[in-house]
Amino acid sequence: MADCEATGDPTAREDCRFTLAQGLLDQPEALQAALAQVSEPDSRDLLLLRLAVAAPARSGPLCAQVQSAPARDKCRQVLGRPHLSTQPPPGPSGGTPPGSPAAGPPPGSPGGEAPPVPAP
Numbered sequence: 001m002a003d004c005e006a007t008g009d010p011t012a013r014e015d016c017r018f019t020l021a022q023g024l025l026d027q028p029e030a031l032q033a034a035l036a037q038v039s040e041p042d043s044r045d046l047l048l049l050r051l052a053v054a055a056p057a058r059s060g061p062l063c064a065q066v067q068s069a070p071a072r073d074k075c076r077q078v079l080g081r082p083h084l085s086t087q088p089p090p091g092p093s094g095g096t097p098p099g100s101p102a103a104g105p106p107p108g109s110p111g112g113e114a115p116p117v118p119a120p
Helices: 010-022 028-036 041-054 055-064 069-078
Strands: none
Touching: 010 028, 010 041, 028 041, 041 055, 041 069, 055 069
16 A cells, blocks of 8 residues: 555545555455555545445445445445345356346257258
């Protein structure tokens, strides 16, 4: 996070912090250390909110750390959308789940192959 502090543009600084913090989502201790380096409470809350929106499955512990009332309200919205924290099961090839419109019928099943074109 220290590299981000040298950025004069506030928006670029927040984006820099977010990018670095996203890379630490799977390292809770390192993420906590990085968050501790953000001295401004509003900036820390913004960072926590952005992480919660980007990683809904981890929003509970992230939202538990916000301090301001507006940040808590936004976190309630994020936490109120539990469907965002689950991933649909992948299809047999790891792609689109079976039965979804993009998957189409399986090859060899009715509708899975184009009908033969009659010869002229």
